[in-house]
Amino acid sequence: MTEFNYVDCFDKYDRIMQFNKNKRKYIHGWYPFVEGYSKEFIQSIIEELDYTPEHCVEPFSGSGTTAVELQKFKIKCSAFEVNPFMYTLARSKMRTDYTVNGFKKHIKLLEESLFNTIPNIETVCPPPLYKSMMEKKELKKWIFDLETMRGILDIKYALNNINNKKYSQLFKIPLASLLLEISNVYRNGKCLSYKKGWKDIDELKREDVHTLFLERLQNIILPDIIKMNQYKRKSGKLFSNYNSCYLGDSRENISKLENNSVDLVITSPPYLNSRDYTDTYMIELWMLDLITNYEELRELRKKTIRSHVQVPWGEIPLLDIPELKSAIKKLEDHRDKFWNKHLLEMVKGYFLDMDLLFEKLHYKMKKNGRVYFNVANSAYYGVEIETDKIVSRVASNHGFEIQEIRKARKINPSSQQKDLIPYLLEVVIVMKKN
Ligand SMILES: C[S@@+](CC[C@H](N)C(=O)[O-])C[C@H]1O[C@@H](n2cnc3c(N)ncnc32)[C@H](O)[C@@H]1O
Incomplete structure (x- = not known):
């Protein structure tokens, strides 16, 4: 051997x-x-x-x-x-056609929308079906406190009203990067576990969630869009793999590539x-509407590599x-x-x-x-x-x-x-x- x-x-x-x-x-x-x-x-x-x-x-x-x-x-x-969440994330990172002006224009629209929020936002922009996602009287445990969830739904509502897919998709990334941090859970290896003393942690106000989100856009994403534009000015159009990123099971989809x-x-x-990524990233999947019911979740699991x-x-x-x-x-x-x-x-x-x-x-x-x-x-x-x-x-x-x-x-x-x-x-x- x-x-x-x-x-x-x-x-x-x-x-x-x-x-x-x-x-x-x-x-x-x-x-x-x-x-x-x-x-x-x-x-x-x-x-x-x-x-x-x-x-x-x-x-x-x-x-x-x-x-x-x-x-x-x-x-x-x-x-x-x-996994549609990783796919969305990766594709947004592969785009090279963001502009500083386009980015700033859409941030401004977001800010305006977040300034005029709807009181019971959950009635116009409902939270996901997942049963313990939001605080409710009948629950003992929940992932997001009510006001935190409202802050997230405000952002989702504002994003849904942006009629430019490029930027609305991009803005979902800082939102996703915030979700776990402002939730009552953490990723604990194979699963999500409740944070120690989560019920006693001060509840975030809706405006706090908006601020955290807008800060991420300004401090993490915008500097890179500025850099991207500088590179473009220096070297012309930037190479992108955006159109060769595919959603689905690689065991099947690799067949579609040309031989040799x-x-x-x-x-x-x-x-x-x-470890099942469908489980550990379930908050991102549900909150970004990439999964909308339990059947879709089951179907996604079946397409994953048999590592769980x-x-x-x-x-x-x-x-x-x-x-x-x-x-x-x-x-x-x-x-x-x-x-x-x-x-x-x-x-x-x-x-x-x-x-x-x-x-x-x-x-x-x-x-x-x-x-x-x-x-x-x-x-x-x-x-x-x-x-x-x-x-x-x-x-x-x-x-x-x-x-x-x-x-x-x-x-x-x-x-x-x-x-x-x-x-x-x-x-x-x-x-x-x-
Ligand atoms: C270890 S991670 C890859 C991390 C990557 N190298 C990076 O730097 O981000 C493995 C990925 O495989 C994905 N995956 C699982 N089953 C798959 C399948 N059947 N087809 C394609 N991707 C799959 C998971 O969703 C997960 O995102």
Whole structure:
């Protein structure tokens, strides 16, 4: 069996794998997407390649870091994203046709609208159907206090009255970036949890919500639009990947690309950590009307990579990969303790999804094209799932040569696993299409 070439890159990658490096960076800083990587990661790849890529594919676009950063190098990136919130976010970040005048004109309209608010705004701009989204007498817990929700609905109402899609979409980003902060919950790994003492925290007034939102527009977005216009004056029209960003399941949609047209893949799929982005980003999905009922939510979940147990995936075949078979066998011994009966199906399904992805990428990629695949290992019941090796074997089976597995970071496993598994490896698998 092939042994893989592991390379210690902790020093190089520890600093650049995390999104928080992007925090104050041009465009990347518009929304703190913690599951993303930094723009420096993309830059480092372009710098080390021994050819100039023309067409990159990003099958799990997330907040669009890959495609946005590649724009600066004038490299086309076909980016796929299933979650309509991340898609909206990424696309707004990819546009290069904002103008300072257009931006300021629409802010002014917003300000005027927010100055003349409707008292019971929820009667004209109803909150989402999600039952605990807004404070109500019959509820014990709710995500937004009534006045906070009114402040948000005022902004939504004002945005709906902007008859310019470019700016109304863009303005949704600072609104989205505010939602969690002004809510009673926080993202706690797999789910949303209530903040400590949330009932005693002073309720925000509607005007406070408006001020926070307008401040974000002025202090975070406007300076970048000014910069964008300066770049345009200097270099002419700016390159944009806006028209090559696609909403939907990449397992299907990659088929639509032309065969032999891709010479680079840079991506980071959802990790096999039973985290469902549909859940953790549900506030943004509901509040921006990207999901309007529970059926849409269920349908969206079904299209996501099988990295979570929120969908009963049914009987799933097991790929013939030694490290995977051995992990499944060990996990089976713990079946009676499983916190969810779909756990094994999730693990099997995840690697079947990876298999499907590499099968498709094989046809789309040109010979000698490179793949940079950022992923981490997982553990359940003290059994380590060596995603780095399993994905590498899957890719090898589809004609990719594994050049090296770069050790990028050591991730802390959950407290229950810590005694048996001190850390989980996060890696960047570098591959070459044969
Ligand atoms: C780890 S994040 C990618 C982060 C990205 N590299 C960045 O810097 O923002 C993985 C993304 O894959 C998306 N995803 C999950 N299943 C998908 C599918 N079937 N097709 C396309 N995207 C999917 C998730 O919604 C999530 O945004």
